[in-house]
Amino acid sequence: MPGATTKQISPNAYQALRDALSVIFWWKRSFARYMRTALRDSPEVLGGLDLKSMPKREAVDEIVDRLMRREDKYQAVTLRLMLEVANRTDFSELADVEDGAAKVAVARAKVEALTRGFHGRAAGPGVDQLKGAPDQQGCVLSRDISE
Numbered sequence: 294m295p296g297a298t299t300k301q302i303s304p305n306a307y308q309a310l311r312d313a314l315s316v317i318f319w320w321k322r323s324f325a326r327y328m329r330t331a332l333r334d335s336p337e338v339l340g341g342l343d344l345k346s347m348p349k350r351e352a353v354d355e356i357v358d359r360l361m362r363r364e365d366k367y368q369a370v371t372l373r374l375m376l377e378v379a380n381r382t383d384f385s386e387l388a389d390v391e392d393g394a395a396k397v398a399v400a401r402a403k404v405e406a407l408t409r410g411f412h413g414r415a416a417g418p419g420v421d422q423l424k425g426a427p428d429q430q431g432c433v434l435s436r437d438i439s440e
Contacts, residue, residue: 301364302361302364302368302371302372303410305410306375306407306410307357307360307361309375309403309406309407309409309410310357310371310374310375310378310407311353311354311357312403312406312407313378313379313381313400313403313404313406313407314349314353314356314357314378315349315350315353315403316387316396316399316400316403317378317381317384317387317400317403317404318349318386318387319386319387319390319396320386321344321345321346321349322345323386324344324349324352325344325345328344328352328356329344331373331374331377332356332370332374334370335367335370338356338359338360338367338370339356342355342356360374375407375410378404378407379404379407379408379410380408381404384396384397384400384401387400
């Protein structure tokens with residue numbers, strides 16, 4: 294619809310998602326299972342990626358890049374993923390490995406950084422509410438764009 298505006302996801306929010314996804318799982322198998330489940334409505338986002346063999350950070354970068362490049366198609370999917378990660382409280386997989394306490398602390402800090410994008414609400418609003426979020430520093434949806 295000409296003249297209509299929509300919001301874009303903030304570059305800071307994409308970076309916070311990238312940072313959190315890279316550290317909340319220790320095992321690639323757990324990461325791969327989580328991503329397949331989280332993106333089950335849009336499996337094409339994972340197309341061609343071997344999540345069990347490629348380094349997690351590379352996989353995360355590619356996934357977030359794909360979501361970002363096609364924000365017009367994947368904005369709701371991305372916001373749901375961000376909300377799920379922001380609400381994550383279980384880091385038991387990290388706690389069970391060497392230096393687990395330090396890994397858990399890093400993961401909690403990265404998740405908290407993403408959570409701040411939802412105005413500090415841990416049990417956050419739904420995707421529909423986020424679409425109308427006002428522009429503020431750290432806000433997930435930051436810029437109006439014309440369609």
